[in-house]
Amino acid sequence: MADLFDSYELAGSWDETFASADSPRPSYESILTALQPLGAAELQPRVDALARTFMNRGVTFAYDGQERPFPTDIVPRVIDADEWDLIDRGVQQRVRTLEAFLADVYGPGQVLADGIVPREVVLTSNHFHRESFGIEPPNGVRIHVSGIDLIRDTEGTFRVLEDNVRIPSGVSYVIENRHALTQVLPEAFASSRVRPVSDYANRLHAALRAAAPYGVDDPTIVVLTPGVHNSAYFEHALLARQMGVELVEGRDLFCAGNRVFMPTTAGERPVHVIYRRVDDEYLDPVQFMPGSVLGCLGLVNAARAGHVVLANAIGNGVADDKLIYSYVPDLIRYYTGEEPILPNVETYRLGDPDAREYVLDRLDQLVLKPVDGSGGKGLVIGPQADERTLDVLRRKVIADPRAWIAQPVISMSTVPTFVGDAFQPRHVDLRPFAVNDGEKVWVLPGGLTRVALGEGQLVVNSSRGGGSKDTWVLAAGEERTVSVDLGDLSEAAAEHPTLPELSDGDVEALRQAQGSWGQAQGSWGQARDSWVQANGTFDSMDDEFAPRDFGPAGSSSAQQQQQQ
Amino acid sequence: MDAPLHSGLLRRIAESVFWIGRYLERSDVTARTLDVHLRLLVEDPWAEENAACRSLLGIMGIEVPDGEPIGSVGVLDQLAYSPAATSINGAITAARENARGAREILSSEFWSSLNTTWLTLPEVRRRSEILGSHVFFSWVREQTATLAGIVDLTMSRDDAWRLLVLGRNLERVDMTARLLMTRALPGAPGRGQPSWMALLLSCGANEAFLRSYRAEVEEASVIEFLLLDRLFPRSVFSALSTAEECLAELDPEQTRVGVHDFARRRLGRTRTLLEYRSTEDLLSNLPGLLRDLERTCSEVSDAVASRFFQAARAMAWAQEGA
Numbered sequence: 019m020a021d022l023f024d025s026y027e028l029a030g031s032w033d034e035t036f037a038s039a040d041s042p043r044p045s046y047e048s049i050l051t052a053l054q055p056l057g058a059a060e061l062q063p064r065v066d067a068l069a070r071t072f073m074n075r076g077v078t079f080a081y082d083g084q085e086r087p088f089p090t091d092i093v094p095r096v097i098d099a100d101e102w103d104l105i106d107r108g109v110q111q112r113v114r115t116l117e118a119f120l121a122d123v124y125g126p127g128q129v130l131a132d133g134i135v136p137r138e139v140v141l142t143s144n145h146f147h148r149e150s151f152g153i154e155p156p157n158g159v160r161i162h163v164s165g166i167d168l169i170r171d172t173e174g175t176f177r178v179l180e181d182n183v184r185i186p187s188g189v190s191y192v193i194e195n196r197h198a199l200t201q202v203l204p205e206a207f208a209s210s211r212v213r214p215v216s217d218y219a220n221r222l223h224a225a226l227r228a229a230a231p232y233g234v235d236d237p238t239i240v241v242l243t244p245g246v247h248n249s250a251y252f253e254h255a256l257l258a259r260q261m262g263v264e265l266v267e268g269r270d271l272f273c274a275g276n277r278v279f280m281p282t283t284a285g286e287r288p289v290h291v292i293y294r295r296v297d298d299e300y301l302d303p304v305q306f307m308p309g310s311v312l313g314c315l316g317l318v319n320a321a322r323a324g325h326v327v328l329a330n331a332i333g334n335g336v337a338d339d340k341l342i343y344s345y346v347p348d349l350i351r352y353y354t355g356e357e358p359i360l361p362n363v364e365t366y367r368l369g370d371p372d373a374r375e376y377v378l379d380r381l382d383q384l385v386l387k388p389v390d391g392s393g394g395k396g397l398v399i400g401p402q403a404d405e406r407t408l409d410v411l412r413r414k415v416i417a418d419p420r421a422w423i424a425q426p427v428i429s430m431s432t433v434p435t436f437v438g439d440a441f442q443p444r445h446v447d448l449r450p451f452a453v454n455d456g457e458k459v460w461v462l463p464g465g466l467t468r469v470a471l472g473e474g475q476l477v478v479n480s481s482r483g484g485g486s487k488d489t490w491v492l493a494a495g496e497e498r499t500v501s502v503d504l505g506d507l508s509e510a511a512a513e514h515p516t517l518p519e520l521s522d523g524d525v526e527a528l529r530q531a532q533g534s535w536g537q538a539q540g541s542w543g544q545a546r547d548s549w550v551q552a553n554g555t556f557d558s559m560d561d562e563f564a565p566r567d568f569g570p571a572g573s574s575s576a577q578q579q580q581q582q
Numbered sequence: 583m584d585a586p587l588h589s590g591l592l593r594r595i596a597e598s599v600f601w602i603g604r605y606l607e608r609s610d611v612t613a614r615t616l617d618v619h620l621r622l623l624v625e626d627p628w629a630e631e632n633a634a635c636r637s638l639l640g641i642m643g644i645e646v647p648d649g650e651p652i653g654s655v656g657v658l659d660q661l662a663y664s665p666a667a668t669s670i671n672g673a674i675t676a677a678r679e680n681a682r683g684a685r686e687i688l689s690s691e692f693w694s695s696l697n698t699t700w701l702t703l704p705e706v707r708r709r710s711e712i713l714g715s716h717v718f719f720s721w722v723r724e725q726t727a728t729l730a731g732i733v734d735l736t737m738s739r740d741d742a743w744r745l746l747v748l749g750r751n752l753e754r755v756d757m758t759a760r761l762l763m764t765r766a767l768p769g770a771p772g773r774g775q776p777s778w779m780a781l782l783l784s785c786g787a788n789e790a791f792l793r794s795y796r797a798e799v800e801e802a803s804v805i806e807f808l809l810l811d812r813l814f815p816r817s818v819f820s821a822l823s824t825a826e827e828c829l830a831e832l833d834p835e836q837t838r839v840g841v842h843d844f845a846r847r848r849l850g851r852t853r854t855l856l857e858y859r860s861t862e863d864l865l866s867n868l869p870g871l872l873r874d875l876e877r878t879c880s881e882v883s884d885a886v887a888s889r890f891f892q893a894a895r896a897m898a899w900a901q902e903g904a
Binding site: 073074075076241245246255256258259263264265266267269270280281282283284285287 | 591593594595683685686694697741890
């Protein structure tokens with residue numbers, strides 16, 4: 019091992035990269051080959067370049083009212099084709115199940131009548147919204163976008179930690195991490211077939227089009243954001259831009275006659291599909307919090323009238339309630355007749371007196387989570403909490419057992435992470451994103467790997483000092499060999515600190531030029547092939563390009579080059 | 583699915599884009615102006631620092647209390663580094679803040695370049711404290727030129743582009759009028775040759791002027807050039823014409839009689855009044871003309887705001903069944 023791995027010690031957790039100290043897992047070979055020749059002195063400029071790319075592109079999240087870069091680690095996390103196949107199928111199964119469950123609880127309620135989930139568990143969920151009852155989405159989809167959080171236990175088994183079917187965020191980091199990493203670590207990509215993540219926005223756009231109200235062939239789609247001060251504003255802007263749709267705030271919309279409009283320089287334009295990144299409670303002051311200025315008056319009635327579709331639907335939170343989570347394996351069997359592909363983490367329901375007593379005796383050994391928290395809010399890790407925290411927790415649990423669940427502490431898997439001047443094992447989770455267009459649940463091959471940057475830490479949320487990693491899903495099949503020269507270029511850039519902005523731009527421009535050149539060649543080839551298929555021959559067109567034209571100085575220098 | 587030729591722009595975004603155009607132009611002209619004036623203070627043996635700085639701040643709309651001496655350091659603070667939107671720093675910050683809220687409309691190259699400019703500002707400022715403020719000003723000029731180039735290379739000629747260009751040109755008219763005003767007012771300091779050259783330099787017009795008038799830098803020719811030249815893109819005439827075109831494209835509906843859009847009427851009238859005046863006439867009425875130019879800018883800006891930026895309907899509760 020190179021120097022940077024000298025201090026890398028495997029703890030009890032499953033390590034994604036090393037099976038044992040001397041034997042790396044096969045899926046990480048290309049990355050280790052790229053990293054091993056590097057010392058800290060060579061790696062540091064790349065780490066800096068990575069951070070600078072994020073700052074310049076404005077890839078930030080807001081915390082305490084400040085724009086902060088979301089730290090990205092230089093070592094990617096790799097998932098091989100077989101592992102991914104399992105995740106892919108498991109996430110699809112889970113999303114299909116939760117869709118069926120939502121259609122059921124906001125419709126006939128058969129699952130409650132059959133006693134699979136107790137009625138009071140649904141009715142007492144903070145995010146069960148009666149306002150949503152009877153709103154039938156035109157293509158049946160309520161969970162257009164979901165993020166199912168997975169962790170890997172000490173045996174290497176992927177388990178579902180929680181479901182996010184309200185407004186899961188983080189997909190922009192998946193896209194940006196890849197973009198940045200191809201710039202700073204191109205040689206690692208050279209010998210791996212990493213599945214691309216760049217068509218996420220196309221898939222999302224197609225799913226939103228498919229969700230349009232009845233009779234609207236060419237829907238106007240918008241992304242609704244709470245505004246620039248929202249922690250995920252960067253993501254809202256990125257998705258709107260990549261889909262080519264407007265990014266609106268609540269104040270940009272108004273309802274009239276149960277239809278939604280936005281005022282533009284060319285008059286009022288009707289809006290048909292709203293990919294909203296505003297929480298249910300802030301969405302419509304008529305139905306929810308009357309003081310909210312983030313939403314738009316009358317939105318829910320417009321949705322009920324079928325003139326606008328909200329993605330994701332209102333009231334989805336009942337499906338990712340953490341107490342409902344404990345019933346999801348049963349729901350999978352109930353709705354699909356299949357066994358769960360991805361197991362849950364063992365969960366204690368504190369409404370049950372025996373379980374509650376058991377848990378209260380062991381608060382210092384368990385993880386307690388509020389059932390409707392997201393982003394790690396309110397979570398207490400027993401072994402890392404002090405006496406006072408546990409006392410407060412105990413009182414809260416006794417006062418409102420419905421509001422909490424308990425789980426054993428799971429030591430999540432680790433991946434090498436550049437900390438200080440060496441690689442250290444750090445715990446990671448994985449959030450794969452799924453897009454449902456009504457025909458198929460498509461899982462983005464990648465997902466967000468969040469990493470807890472502190473030693474031994476288990477909370478990965480960005481608001482709690484977490485970072486992220488580019489996540490590679492390897493395609494099945496043989497390795498590829500592509501020679502990449504760009505490594506030299508970024509090294510050259512690092513050696514000339516006086517030109518950092520310029521060099522960054524150059525690298526990017528070159529890459530983009532190369533990429534689009536490759537694409538252009540590819541699509542040209544396809545066009546030609548289909549033309550030949552349709553017409554039989556292709557005589558009139560020639561593979562040779564005409565020679566380039568040169569002016570006075572250009573031609574002589576071209577000749578000089580030829581003479582040399 | 584056919585994309586419409588004229589698809590509207592969200593009103594809030596329209597306002598942001600318009601002001602990005604104005605703020606970037608403001609940074610550019612302010613940088614040029616400061617660069618040349620601060621240099622002249624050093625070069626010109628007869629320069630009176632206090633009076634010159636006072637008039638410079640006056641151009642940019644900053645009042646200095648009487649009796650308070652002000653020097654080039656104070657000017658630099660107020661017009662280059664202060665957080666107010668009258669300074670270069672403030673204008674770039676404001677442009678960037680507007681772009682942050684309109685990121686999905688602007689090309690990502692533009693956003694990223696503007697964001698990088700904003701992030702680099704403190705560093706360039708530090709560098710200029712060692713190497714001289716010229717470093718800062720030439721950097722600002724290059725950045726704004728790059729940004730203008732990116733706008734032209736990457737954005738469709740849609741409403742967003744039109745509003746940005748409209749903002750840029752209105753600001754250009756406003757700034758040029760303000761700069762000319764210092765020479766037009768009775769008792770303006772330094773009515774000698776260097777100051778006409780300085781004026782041309784402030785407007786980025788010196789070389790273009792010399793190539794058409796040779797080295798005959800005289801009041802009449804400079805004013806004529808800055809106000810009326812048809813070929814120079816920074817002349818008031820060019821800027822007014824471009825702004826007029828943008829407005830015409832923003833509202834493509836033609837009426838049989840006249841022009842119904844107030845902003846366009848105002849611009850057209852001002853442009854015509856300039857265009858069909860003789861040079862002698864221009865010179866004798868200069869202060870009045872320049873004041874009219876400034877008024878035009880602010881009236882057009884207001885008209886554009888009420889026409890394109892304000893939400894169409896205010897929400898109000900209504901009685902059921904009413």
